[in-house]
Amino acid sequence: MEKFEVNILGCGAALPTTRHLPTSQVINLREKLFMIDCGEGTQVQMRRSRLKFSRLGHVFISHLHGDHCFGLIGMISTFGMMERTAELHIHSHPDLEQLLTPQIDYFCKGMSYPVVFHPFRPGERAIIYEDKSVTVETIPLRHRMPACGFLFREKPTPRHILRDMIDCYEIPLCWMNRIKNGEDYVAEDGTRIPNERLTTPSDPPRSYAYCSDTSYLPRLAEQLKGVDLLYHEATFADCDQLRARQTQHSTAAQAASLAKEAGVRQLLIGHYSSRYEDEEQLLSEARAIFPPTTAATENLCISIPPATPAKGEAER
Amino acid sequence: MEKFEVNILGCGAALPTTRHLPTSQVINLREKLFMIDCGEGTQVQMRRSRLKFSRLGHVFISHLHGDHCFGLIGMISTFGMMERTAELHIHSHPDLEQLLTPQIDYFCKGMSYPVVFHPFRPGERAIIYEDKSVTVETIPLRHRMPACGFLFREKPTPRHILRDMIDCYEIPLCWMNRIKNGEDYVAEDGTRIPNERLTTPSDPPRSYAYCSDTSYLPRLAEQLKGVDLLYHEATFADCDQLRARQTQHSTAAQAASLAKEAGVRQLLIGHYSSRYEDEEQLLSEARAIFPPTTAATENLCISIPPATPAKGEAER
Numbered sequence: 001m002e003k004f005e006v007n008i009l010g011c012g013a014a015l016p017t018t019r020h021l022p023t024s025q026v027i028n029l030r031e032k033l034f035m036i037d038c039g040e041g042t043q044v045q046m047r048r049s050r051l052k053f054s055r056l057g058h059v060f061i062s063h064l065h066g067d068h069c070f071g072l073i074g075m076i077s078t079f080g081m082m083e084r085t086a087e088l089h090i091h092s093h094p095d096l097e098q099l100l101t102p103q104i105d106y107f108c109k110g111m112s113y114p115v116v117f118h119p120f121r122p123g124e125r126a127i128i129y130e131d132k133s134v135t136v137e138t139i140p141l142r143h144r145m146p147a148c149g150f151l152f153r154e155k156p157t158p159r160h161i162l163r164d165m166i167d168c169y170e171i172p173l174c175w176m177n178r179i180k181n182g183e184d185y186v187a188e189d190g191t192r193i194p195n196e197r198l199t200t201p202s203d204p205p206r207s208y209a210y211c212s213d214t215s216y217l218p219r220l221a222e223q224l225k226g227v228d229l230l231y232h233e234a235t236f237a238d239c240d241q242l243r244a245r246q247t248q249h250s251t252a253a254q255a256a257s258l259a260k261e262a263g264v265r266q267l268l269i270g271h272y273s274s275r276y277e278d279e280e281q282l283l284s285e286a287r288a289i290f291p292p293t294t295a296a297t298e299n300l301c302i303s304i305p306p307a308t309p310a311k312g313e314a315e316r
Numbered sequence: 317m318e319k320f321e322v323n324i325l326g327c328g329a330a331l332p333t334t335r336h337l338p339t340s341q342v343i344n345l346r347e348k349l350f351m352i353d354c355g356e357g358t359q360v361q362m363r364r365s366r367l368k369f370s371r372l373g374h375v376f377i378s379h380l381h382g383d384h385c386f387g388l389i390g391m392i393s394t395f396g397m398m399e400r401t402a403e404l405h406i407h408s409h410p411d412l413e414q415l416l417t418p419q420i421d422y423f424c425k426g427m428s429y430p431v432v433f434h435p436f437r438p439g440e441r442a443i444i445y446e447d448k449s450v451t452v453e454t455i456p457l458r459h460r461m462p463a464c465g466f467l468f469r470e471k472p473t474p475r476h477i478l479r480d481m482i483d484c485y486e487i488p489l490c491w492m493n494r495i496k497n498g499e500d501y502v503a504e505d506g507t508r509i510p511n512e513r514l515t516t517p518s519d520p521p522r523s524y525a526y527c528s529d530t531s532y533l534p535r536l537a538e539q540l541k542g543v544d545l546l547y548h549e550a551t552f553a554d555c556d557q558l559r560a561r562q563t564q565h566s567t568a569a570q571a572a573s574l575a576k577e578a579g580v581r582q583l584l585i586g587h588y589s590s591r592y593e594d595e596e597q598l599l600s601e602a603r604a605i606f607p608p609t610t611a612a613t614e615n616l617c618i619s620i621p622p623a624t625p626a627k628g629e630a631e632r
Binding site for chain 2: 014015016017018040041043047048064066070071078082099102103106108
């Protein structure tokens with residue numbers, strides 16, 4: 001199965017603690033790395049998680065609060081010192097470019113690679129990135145400034161060829177792509193071999209959604225329907241519900257309610273307020289509503305398995 | 317004895333490693349905190365070293381390479397979230413103000429306290445800060461951009477009054493300050509009591525010098541003469557001497573030679589290149605030339621004792 005992993009680099013809220021770092025995550029999809037948010041300390045956390053700098057091509061910034069983007073300039077500067085040549089693409093609210101450019105110009109003079117900004121409007125639901133294996137869609141959120149989450153959807157992969165059957169029917173090589181894409185084989189004499197005899201289904205495409213920072217938004221259930229893994233902020237415990245509302249954050253229970261309503265497979269909570277000594281309370285409040293909940297922690301790596309094992313997988 | 321401590325928050329060079337953080341230190345002088353440099357991650361390191369944010373009033377930036385200042389915006393922003401009201405003073409090359417101001421304006425809207433910039437010219441030796449207990453003087457260095465070190469000199473403290481002798485000679489209260497400052501007491505009848513009978517000497521004033529980043533500059537020995545503790549960068553080992561020259565850094569042996577030449581009491585080395593697995597080699601190369609050398613490490617706290625115990629101290 002192709003790799004689809006979420007690496008947590010930081011899962012604390014804005015105020016620094018010695019237990020958590022500000023927000024950053026790296027999605028490893030088939031050995032290509034995608035970063036979501038980049039709080040202070042992210043570059044060291046990448047080292048700690050043994051994620052290769054050179055594999056990172058795209059960074060997605062949810063909103064322009066410092067705890068989600070102050071690590072960018074250090075990381076950009078380090079890539080320059082390491083003489084990176086590949087483009088680094090930054091997808092964010094349009095304001096980021098004018099904030100970062102003077103810093104890059106000053107601190108990274110004569111840099112060896114280009115930083116390419118891709119502005120988007122966080123308030124509009126749109127596909128902002130696409131390649132042959134994934135689409136990234138914005139999830140408009142409600143926070144004290146324009147903010148959005150990101151929905152990573154793997155594209156369907158071709159069906160698995162059953163080599164023995166191909167040999168048995170003496171199917172020519174030029175048919176392989178059509179058969180992988182689900183076509184029946186039709187021999188020169190008109191004999192039709194149904195695709196199901198020649199292939200097994202590919203793994204169902206997987207999906208990952210990131211929602212932070214945001215008020216509790218029940219309307220998200222529609223966009224998040226059936227997602228394999230949802231990361232949702234759980235800044236506060238139930239007892240601080242009022243504070244959550246005032247600061248436009250969510251409680252652990254609200255994150256869990258949304259996960260349940262959307263029918264996601266797994267929930268990962270994070271963005272913990274510095275006021276809590278540990279995450280036990282947040283985790284138990286979420287699990288009471290949605291049992292398959294995990295508490296994020298720095299350098300945790302979660303692998304997203306396919307929803308139902310593909311036939312070929314099950315037979316092994 | 318009054319507190320004079322150096323807290324190492326980060327002592328690595330520019331490239332991130334999981335062993336060291338970029339440069340930052342905090343001087344604790346009589347419970348007032350002074351920061352030198354502020355690399356990425358400094359605010360968390362302050363927490364880790366249990367240094368109170370509210371006691372920090374002044375930050376001195378040696379030069380505008382990212383590994384010496386990328387932590388400023390995060391720290392400034394955090395102080396704002398904590399509703400600090402006291403001014404934060406930043407002493408640096410004049411360029412810093414125009415680099416930081418747009419970031420402060422965007423990320424710290426409606427901030428609760430003022431950041432006050434104090435530009436200075438790193439190439440000129442000058443006293444850039446002074447209060448009742450300390451002066452801070454620049455140490456012009458040679459690096460790939462304008463850079464300087466900082467020399468913290470404690471001011472002499474008044475002599476210690478011998479209470480019993482004051483009572484014995486029935487000296488009036490209004491004389492106390494003059495006696496503490498070394499004057500003899502002259503009674504109304506003209507009797508003179510020498511100051512030495514009424515006081516013991518205060519602790520000799522202490523000094524701390526910080527030199528990073530810089531080429532080896534033997535001429536610094538004159539300005540650093542007799543300093544109690546010298547922190548000097550030791551980016552490279554002897555085998556990488558050429559690299560040190562090319563990048564305008566120093567080797568551990570060069571740091572030690574300067575310490576020896578200047579007759580400092582103790583040497584602290586740091587700013588280690590990421591190429592070394594540990595600091596053993598650097599430390600042994602320095603100690604071969606200047607035995608009282610210590611290798612800096614994150615969250616190390618070094619207390620600076622007075623050069624010779626004051627008489628009062630010795631008698632206790």
